[in-house]
Amino acid sequence: MADITFQVQPRGRPIKRLPKEITLPSTASTADIYNHLSSKTGLSIHRLRITNDSSVLAASNPVSLATASLNDGTVLSVKDLGPQIAWRTVFVIEYLGPLLIHPILYFARAHLYGNPNGPGTQLDFPAPSSAQTLALVLSTIHFAKRELETLFLHRFSSATMPAFNIVKNSAHYWALAGANIAYWVYSPTSPTASLTSDSLIVKVGLALFVIGELGNLYTHYVLANLRPAGTTTRAIPRGFGFGLVTCPNYTFEVLAWVGMCLVTLSWSTVLFTAVAGGQMLVWAQKKERRYRKEFQDKYKKKRATMIPFVA
Structure with a gap:
């Protein structure tokens, strides 16, 4: 021809x-x-x-x-x-920040904060509360899970993004989820320092965190299996929350962070949860519109995109 x-x-x-x-x-x-x-x-x-x-x-x-x-x-x-950078690399760098910052600030407490007992006192720098230690463990689990999902589970619809955007994207996690939460939560004068892991509110927070993390992991598994390896093919996700909201992965993500808010009782955690939740809601609404445009009659319109029966 x-x-x-x-x-x-x-x-x-x-x-x-x-x-x-x-x-x-x-x-x-x-x-x-x-x-x-x-x-x-x-x-x-x-x-x-x-x-x-x-x-x-x-x-x-x-x-x-x-x-x-x-x-x-x-x-x-x-x-x-x-200049472009691979999306997988972007996520690895984003999540690496809080994954490193939390243990660094936790173990550097005695050098980072002034002794609340006052200078020159005979009392040693106070040990972290069991709730502060739990906060470290949960944040490590969360971001380690994110890294493993990025490396072995997620499949991306776009191969790359503008390289400069890595600064903006990383700031959200390194500053808000990393330095912001870690600095205030691990302080000897923070509300978390007065909590113990056997407190009722901490137990409730831990339960919400576990449910949120497991639910988020499973929905990510469902989404990954919709797309054949090596392609950007899209399909309609179904089951396990997808019939109730457009993006149950975001629903479970927010639930896990609400749990972290209860474990830490810190406004720094509330701030990150609110900012991240607001951004995820915007993404969920965009995805709902895209699903309806792309799949038309094959897609059943959802009453809520992220928060069941609400938004």
Whole structure:
């Protein structure tokens, strides 16, 4: 069959070594366009966005040139998205912050805080309460679970994100979930320092944390198995909370952090839970709209996206 020649132009800033036209076999796919231009420019395919009349060409789930309505003489616009970083790497870096910060601040308590008994007193620096130790254990379990899920369970719909965004994304976890919570919770004058692990409120918090973590893990397992390995194929999740809300993984995540709020009785934990919960609610609402648009009649509209019967 005859070859197809495309006109190529940069979109935005100029791209070095970008050819003005390329020729491919008519049997090629959209992925072949990305690979060809990647080899010509020396840029990763994940750094390129190729459009035709404002329609983005598929790279991860390629289609034939005919399916994409690409004909001889079609003009392709190519945008350089800038340096990229793999989503898996992003998550590993994000969760590594609080995973390291909590034990560092916990074991550095005597050097970090002034002795509440006053300078020059004969009393030693007070040992951490059992609730403070429990808070350390639970935060370590939570973020270690996140790291393991990232490495061995999660499958990502997008391969990369702009590298600069790692600073913004990491700040949420390193600052709010890491330094913010750890500094206030492990202080000898914090409310957590006056709690014991056998307190009723701590036991309730621990129960909510366990339920939330196990529920979150299982929903992540369900979501991972919807997408065949090596693809970005989407499907409708069903069962175990998915019939009640759009994103039960977020529901269980918030439940676990509500448990942490009860274990620590710290406004720092409440602050992180509120900020993270608000962001997850926005994501859940976007996912609900996307499901309805993508699957249409096949998808049953949910009354709530994250909080059952509420929002």
